[in-house]
Amino acid sequence: KVYTDYFFDEPAYNTHDGGYIPLVTPKIAPQPLAVPPLLKPDKQTATDDYYTVTAEASETQFLPGKKTKTWGYNASFLGQTIVFRDGKHTHIDLRNKLPELTTFHWHGLNVPGPITDGGCHAPVYPGKTNHIDFDVDQPAATTWLHAHPCPSTATQVWKGLAAMVLIKDDVEDQLPLPRNYGVDDIPMVLQDREFHEDNQFDYRVDYDPDGVQGHTALVNGTVNPYFDVTTQRVRLRLLNGSNRREWRLHFDDGLEFAQVASDGGIMPTPVYLTKLMVTCAERDEIVIDFGNYQPGDEVTLMTDETPLVHFRIKAFAPDDTQLPEHLVDIPDETPTPGLPVRKITMDGMDEEVAMDGKKFDMQRIDARQKVNDVAIWEITNTNSTENGMVHPFHVHGTQFTVLARNDGPVYPNEHGWKDTVGVNPGETVRIKVRFKLTGVYMYHCHIIEHEDGGMMAQIEAYDPAHPKTYHLMDMETL
Template identity: 55%
Template sequence: MKNNYFYNETNFDCLDAAYKPLLPIEQKSVPLRVPPLLRSEQHDNHVSHYTIVAQEGEIQILDGPKTKTWGYNGDILGPTIRFTCGETYTITLVNQLPEVTTFHWHGLNIPGPIEDGGPFAPVKPGESKTITFTVNQPASTCWLHPHPCPNTASQVWHGLAAMVIVSDAHEASLDLPRTYGVDDIPLILQDRSYHDNQLDYQRDYDADGIQGNVALINGGVNATFDVTQQRIRLRVLNGANRKEFRLHLDDDLPMTVISSDASLLPKPITLTHLMLTVAERSEFILDFSDYKLGDCVVLYSDDCPILTFRIKEFARNKQNSIQTNFSMAPLSTTHEFL
């Protein structure tokens, strides 16, 4: 079984005259960086408290000098932030960057313009702001990124992005992988260009969106992931500024897609090829039960390898067939398609 990407190929970004293809990097592989989970500083009166700091950093990406980057609570990208439907959160947002930024919750159904973190919610350098909101939406994969005008693209290019996972009682009742970092893995896909190992946004600037030849996955290159469970769930975000990612496994291992931007699908869809446009999210399950110890399976975007799955000894636990129906009573009238 093979499928196309369900898009008109004449509109693919690779046909644009300014397109920069992803190219393999000739350096040793490294373990996939799995972002840590953001921990609550306190929990009182059913309110969880977090602090998120936008800061400058430095990290080893390519061989040679380290790359100067920006990140949330670290050198690049940020911790994974987990929210639960019905819960309330108070978050202190701190700006340690040399310019104004905002903290935009892409995909969260929360009030604006301040809590949402759009262009009208600036946090100046050296200052902080505290917001409070209640999460009321189905389980989904969202993300946090800056949204200051006109520097959104530049700040994302420098490394500001973090995955956000929303859970609810319905999703928790389903037979899905959900052990974070083991069989529930966040993947932030991006592309970059480097000049003596450094980013130069102005040098690479394109009014239609900046591109690069180097594929990043969770802020690194040539990543490997050791598979110890027969089924793993990948939460994939296209965090690039412009590039489309056209995903497939080297042996056409099927991807069982269970979720898109807003929520779980009514039922899984099996694909061998999946395209994600900018800011799009998808969750899919890979079933490695037919593989043996020592096998390797490679995830590609077009012709560029981006992640190698190394099959290890599977843990002994129940991992049966993938649930075939995710239907639920609607959370509200805005989610009747579920």
Template identity: 45%
Template sequence: MKSKFWIFSLLISTVMIGGCSAGDAQPENESEKNQAMDHTKMKPEQKMGDMEEMEGHMNHVNPPALNDSTEENELAVPPLLEPKDGSYPITAQQGTTELFEGIQTETYGYNGSFLGPVIRIKRGDAVTFKTRNGLTEPTTFHWHGLDIPGKGDGGPHQIIEPGETKYVKFTVNQEASTLWFHPHQKGITAEQVYKGLAGLIYVEDENSQKLGLPDHYGVNDFPLVFQDRQFDDKNQLNFKAVHNDDGTIGNTLLVNGTLNPKLTVGAEKVRLRLLNGSNARNYTFKLNTGDSFQQIATDGGFLNEPLEMSEITLTPGERAEIIVDFSRQKSDSDIALLNEEDTILLPFKVKKEQTNSAELPESLNDYKVTDEERSLSVSKRLELFGMGKHVTINKKQFDMNRIDFTQKQGETEIWEVYNKPDPMGGMIHPFHIHGTQFKIVSIDGEDPPEILQGWKDTVAIEPGQTVKLAVKFKNKGIYMYHCHLLEHEDNGMMGQVEVN
């Protein structure tokens, strides 16, 4: 305990000496000067506030352990949403959900009390989303990873008031992928997602339909939404009581909104579509048997070929599709998906039945970073910095009335994103760009690892890392780019690019 106290005291001293502003840069104007953290001129209560913030940061560095699943409940599989009268009706609503036996927890959901359905659309389709706000507070509907005109993207400009209905119309113009949707209301995104507003989007295309991959929804093709939550003594989601400005992390795991889940599968190859839907926790997924699995897709599409691996890490907002071969397992096998701390996230029960025994294709896609893209000069430079309420991009916090960058529709530019360490070492920032799927050209000047050589909309950037991205927008409009730690987003680690 004494050692922890002295370490914390040393960290406090370091930050008080070094400050939390962006390195040696001097404020350019009075506004920036007011935003800088000058500890020498702070009042005692301000210093105490920063000490609490740094303690919160330390809690984030050493997050509370998750519970092991006790396998009490069969995993809930979200319903597939079918169009009605030519549109997909999606209502954000509030209600109660029995997460704990005999107890009703107040929650939010889409078309239900908790979480949402899976929307399945196909490339080339003209699609209409009929979005309605059934909450008692404003919200937005953001289509994370979807190539969509800015006016329908669902960022903080496209507010839907309580009781209001809006239509989002677009033509699907991207390859097969697993995307998701969630609110993006300014300042309260973290809380609305925490309470349950999240759902998935499956995009299909001609390529995906001819590959012969497991695609029997809910049988050998499963969506898996991983979210950690903290419940109070009445088993309620009291967000304000547990809120952390560096990312709210809980000790209780929910998968598809199911507490203590298990998943029954056939003795066959099964496709698992993983989404890290947490506010801030990272997950490194692996099998307790030590068996390998094959990754087939990143955020925005298939890899060029199945990639064999033993573990995969996803930060908030990231997705991956993997294939696990359960035909090797006996019906009484003890097999489960774990995280890096060997916490049992999702146990599997293997039954003898199988519906698909086909081999995986050797070729899935023709993705590549072109020589032309590699030769492009950097046109946009971004610096991510800070923690808690003092997070910035290029020393600025989000302003809805300020356009930070402009870009031409259909033109590829190179964005260079640097995660500048702070006096406490810094944090991993999952960097997300709306309205596009980008290519990772390099990480610290080197080619990205194979697992990142595919379409992405969110990339984890470690402290001190510099990532170059080839970014092209197919549509016009205003789009957000931000850290996908939802509390960082709410605190202003976000900017705007206008595509024209």
């Protein structure tokens, strides 16, 4: 079966927002797609990996003329790609060379909150270095690192503080998937920006409480990229790294592709699609088979009507590898008996956004869940179905499964691990959540301006045998 429609509710697309900013087709000639280099470990042993991640200010050449002032991780914009291995103990020095405090949030990583996780309780002050270490304990996946200081996550990500973080494991190693980084395994961070005078970003001018957008699409920071296809099969690791924009992806000739992974790793079965909508913070890995093209052909990945990436077909060796029907097993854990369903609402739009009717408070624990309990959460988007928006609901420190949408089936590509799920206006999405590690974890809308605006709360995963009190920062002591 090939799905030929987007799954989300059409009336809720961001194109219907009052402040929607359409992408424009870039006027500059296509440029080679930037592929971020892999971050070199400082040291590696059989059991341990050591990295230094530096947040730094620099300048980036996006457009002809003046360079743009930007921030990045070991890079001028975005970051070098970090690779973790399941089972390894990983040590990271977090260096802040920026003029203001930042945090290093590992979005999609099962690591303890609130400090290692790098949400708003884990500031790294300018000129300082913090150290974290943790066990990588989860399946192979495409995750990411981004800044998360409250309430300036949106401005820091807009400046460039976002990087891909890949997790590798023995299971994924065995699957017939492309995995030659930069050749047939390509990270693609999808973002949009507005370029003002002298090619500079100006977040304040562009500000919209429902999410900042710009007219220019960037893929890994490249305007109007092309990619040379030198293998028949290419795997894309798509990350919606935009503050607000949704990407509705399809090829200009309707080429079909296979989605093989969602946020938290490989899906049980590949899902064949011609259209894919990626909401904020979601990741999707797709495998494209270019076997029916000839050298010299070009096929373009589009978002709505705007060209995004030009794939230029070069000569390649034939490859008749087929994807197996079954990829991995996702355990179907039984919910812990006797637990009430946790009901959560995502409320409002603009300045009025809230979670459960309340604005985020760094000092308030909004909910508690026993570590290793398997709980059902029901998330309702209370926006009106006529003019509401899709709110991407994200939980820190774990991967969940999606059980139902309005008591009905989930989308065909939601049968794997997720950490972010788009909730349509008026819809209730049921998920199953287990925290394996004690700590305090944020959950929020991943339209970053909604998160900064207060559509966020936090839950303590506790162990009754080892009660702990967490040091929660507040805005004043920051």
